[in-house]
Amino acid sequence: MKWMASPRHLRRLGVLGMNARNALYIGPNNPRRFYPRVDDKLLTKKLAIDVGIAVPELYGVVETQHGARRIDRILDGRSDFVIKPARGSGGDGIIVITGRIGSSYRKASGVPLGLDELSHHISNILSGMYSLGGQPDRAMIEYRVRAHSVFDRVAYHGVPDVRVIVYRGYPVLSMVRLPTRLSDGKANLHQGAIGVGVDIGSGRTTHGVWREAAVTVHPDTMYPIAGIEVPDWETVLRLSARAFELTGLGYLGVDIVIDSQLGPLILELNARPGLSIQIANRIGLRSRLELIDREADRKASPEARIAFSKTRFGSAP
Amino acid sequence: MRRWHLPVLVALLTATAVLLIVYKVRTLGYPLTPAQEVQSWIVEARLSFEATGGAAKAELAIPFDPPGFTLLDENFVSRGYGLQTERRGNNRVAIWSTRRPSGRQVLYYRTTVTPHQTQTLEQAVPALPTAPAYDELHGQAVNAILDEVRSKSADISTFSSLLMQVLARPTPDENVQLLLPRQATREDRVRTAIFVLAGARIPARMSRGVRLVDGTRGAQVEAWIEVNNGERWIPIDPDTGAQGYPPDFLVWWHGDTPVYSIERGRNAELRFSVTRTMEAALETATRQAQLSQSAVSSYSLLALPVHTQNVYRTLLLVPVGALLIVFLRNVVGVLTFGTFMPVLIALAFRETDLVAGLLLFSVIVTLGLAVRFYLEHLKLLLVPRLAAVVIIVILLMALVSILSQRLRFDVGLSVALFPMVILAMTIERMSIVWEEHGPADAIKQGIGSLIVAAGCYLIMFDQRVEHFVFVFPESLLLVLALTLLLGRYTGYRVTELMRFRALTEAIKP
Numbered sequence: 001m002k003w004m005a006s007p008r009h010l011r012r013l014g015v016l017g018m019n020a021r022n023a024l025y026i027g028p029n030n031p032r033r034f035y036p037r038v039d040d041k042l043l044t045k046k047l048a049i050d051v052g053i054a055v056p057e058l059y060g061v062v063e064t065q066h067g068a069r070r071i072d073r074i075l076d077g078r079s080d081f082v083i084k085p086a087r088g089s090g091g092d093g094i095i096v097i098t099g100r101i102g103s104s105y106r107k108a109s110g111v112p113l114g115l116d117e118l119s120h121h122i123s124n125i126l127s128g129m130y131s132l133g134g135q136p137d138r139a140m141i142e143y144r145v146r147a148h149s150v151f152d153r154v155a156y157h158g159v160p161d162v163r164v165i166v167y168r169g170y171p172v173l174s175m176v177r178l179p180t181r182l183s184d185g186k187a188n189l190h191q192g193a194i195g196v197g198v199d200i201g202s203g204r205t206t207h208g209v210w211r212e213a214a215v216t217v218h219p220d221t222m223y224p225i226a227g228i229e230v231p232d233w234e235t236v237l238r239l240s241a242r243a244f245e246l247t248g249l250g251y252l253g254v255d256i257v258i259d260s261q262l263g264p265l266i267l268e269l270n271a272r273p274g275l276s277i278q279i280a281n282r283i284g285l286r287s288r289l290e291l292i293d294r295e296a297d298r299k300a301s302p303e304a305r306i307a308f309s310k311t312r313f314g315s316a317p
Numbered sequence: 318m319r320r321w322h323l324p325v326l327v328a329l330l331t332a333t334a335v336l337l338i339v340y341k342v343r344t345l346g347y348p349l350t351p352a353q354e355v356q357s358w359i360v361e362a363r364l365s366f367e368a369t370g371g372a373a374k375a376e377l378a379i380p381f382d383p384p385g386f387t388l389l390d391e392n393f394v395s396r397g398y399g400l401q402t403e404r405r406g407n408n409r410v411a412i413w414s415t416r417r418p419s420g421r422q423v424l425y426y427r428t429t430v431t432p433h434q435t436q437t438l439e440q441a442v443p444a445l446p447t448a449p450a451y452d453e454l455h456g457q458a459v460n461a462i463l464d465e466v467r468s469k470s471a472d473i474s475t476f477s478s479l480l481m482q483v484l485a486r487p488t489p490d491e492n493v494q495l496l497l498p499r500q501a502t503r504e505d506r507v508r509t510a511i512f513v514l515a516g517a518r519i520p521a522r523m524s525r526g527v528r529l530v531d532g533t534r535g536a537q538v539e540a541w542i543e544v545n546n547g548e549r550w551i552p553i554d555p556d557t558g559a560q561g562y563p564p565d566f567l568v569w570w571h572g573d574t575p576v577y578s579i580e581r582g583r584n585a586e587l588r589f590s591v592t593r594t595m596e597a598a599l600e601t602a603t604r605q606a607q608l609s610q611s612a613v614s615s616y617s618l619l620a621l622p623v624h625t626q627n628v629y630r631t632l633l634l635v636p637v638g639a640l641l642i643v644f645l646r647n648v649v650g651v652l653t654f655g656t657f658m659p660v661l662i663a664l665a666f667r668e669t670d671l672v673a674g675l676l677l678f679s680v681i682v683t684l685g686l687a688v689r690f691y692l693e694h695l696k697l698l699l700v701p702r703l704a705a706v707v708i709i710v711i712l713l714m715a716l717v718s719i720l721s722q723r724l725r726f727d728v729g730l731s732v733a734l735f736p737m738v739i740l741a742m743t744i745e746r747m748s749i750v751w752e753e754h755g756p757a758d759a760i761k762q763g764i765g766s767l768i769v770a771a772g773c774y775l776i777m778f779d780q781r782v783e784h785f786v787f788v789f790p791e792s793l794l795l796v797l798a799l800t801l802l803l804g805r806y807t808g809y810r811v812t813e814l815m816r817f818r819a820l821t822e823a824i825k826p
Binding site: 003004005006007009010011013015017018019020023024065092116117120123124127128129190191209212213214275278279282284 | 749753754804808809816
């Protein structure tokens, strides 16, 4: 394999680069005034609840340093929750607590975390350590999603999520992100999670990418990652398509988790979704975006859009 | 409209910058490279005479707009004399006067001249001379010469050249012998030529000047003839008939009047001496531009006080560094800590030198990181923790300075010039990346930042770049144009070509 691809070859394959994504798709399609709707997860959650889109339940919000020191009151005896910065990016600053060990909490990876460490972490969140631009932030405490059993063999200490790229309301490309030991149970590719392409038509996984290289098995469990059917795929597509109306953003990454009891829930939205999804699917994003620009109806209903995407982007069964 | 907006803007910026630069190089002679030197000449006229009592007055013709040269500088040295300069036709005259001179008087006029390409525009075409009333003998000789020359020439300039050649023949024919004295000097021949040319109604005049030869004392004044072809004055060498002044000939004055005149003095003597000097081309150009009172030069950075100039010397390089960052991030795809942090680090490297700068930077950041990890245990709030890092960075810098003073390691002292807030932010960012993504990522990004900073330093403080941007600040319009263009670059980044290379194998189009 050559160590570098030729730009012409990539262009022919319809691969989307960072500059083209920013200048041609994010710039014209995502009005800046709508950014808070996705950058502030509390606002996203509120908007979603208002229109009846399923999201993980919010237990509490910490807004002051005083609150960070009295975190035990807010937790109110809970020992199973997720703490995340409301304006965080790239999964930074998220802590997943799955239980208690004595007086300490236990992280998803099994590492114990003392109460003062927890409140220090929250205080860092409030100071804006993880927020875009370092602005003061709020910490959210919310329901910890239980991974659906289909992912048992291919998820390491964490909850896989489904990332769907939605362009003008049309789902164009999707992948499942599987946590690994390297990613500390988090489902972010740059933290070491695996991305596995998902066929838009069938909801079945295809190929994997881990640290920018192709993989066929999960590196921790050694189980194959292809051919897994994402449960309730229709709902996943419907949630993604509706996220367009929710935010008004034309180019959007929708992160959906599939809870074992509650089914698909929108976890967060992303106005600048990454490009590795192309490697996971082995499909160039740009050719699909151009197809939407060329052929798709701008005023179609979410159902019509899903049908269009399934027929045009789904592989033959 | 929107499609053409950017290209038009970029074209406008580029055209403006290029035009200004070309104008400054071509017309004002600003040098493109820093080490460029132009030769210039110091010509000194020393006029001495003995006063004979009573108020003395000396007049000396001095150069006025000599073709092919610019006067950069003029000095008049004369103790006890009043001085004024005066235009007199095509000439300029310095007039010294004093009331009670005694003994030998010495007056100096000194000028610095530099070759200058542009043609000095000659004043309006003179009235045609009326043919002199030759007596019969001379009239025949003049007509014979004119006929001979006319038959072999095409226009006024070749006509005049040929005439000079005829007059300069070593064995002159009868006609020429009649018009020229025996052993005619150049001056005599020029005089005769003017006399003859008047018969053909061609305006001509004598010009005199000196040859610029380094180290000459007592340079000879040479006479030339200039003829007017109805458009401009054409200089002709009376010896050879060659047209045009040689590059080392400085025209001092025009006409057949003596170069100096003295009232109440005797034994006057005029001496020219010439020395060559090399001047930095920039200085010469600046002075030239100031003399020509060009608007471009009066609104130039070079007109600012020197210490302000030095500030701008550095400041103007920041856009160059910023452009490099844009290129490295959007076209190459290098990751750095803080968007423009490497540019600021590069500015600091200017004071410390590259190697010492890299070393000091690494030392401070490493020590700072160690302290930052210790602070992590104290569970401080973000802003106090940042402030603590700033304080510690400054203490570390002081410590490094003191230690290097003790060890007589001079560059260590310049660590004080590092932007400490930037250093503190770098340490903070690096420690977050370290915790979130592991030491490998943190060190990789740290080294990436350092390499970019080193690259910025090498490009920004390249002597040629520094000189060019400072002398031609309008080149920043080019930088702006390029930045705007890169702002619409939608092609792949170099790192993406590597990142997506797996796709080219996997996808069958």
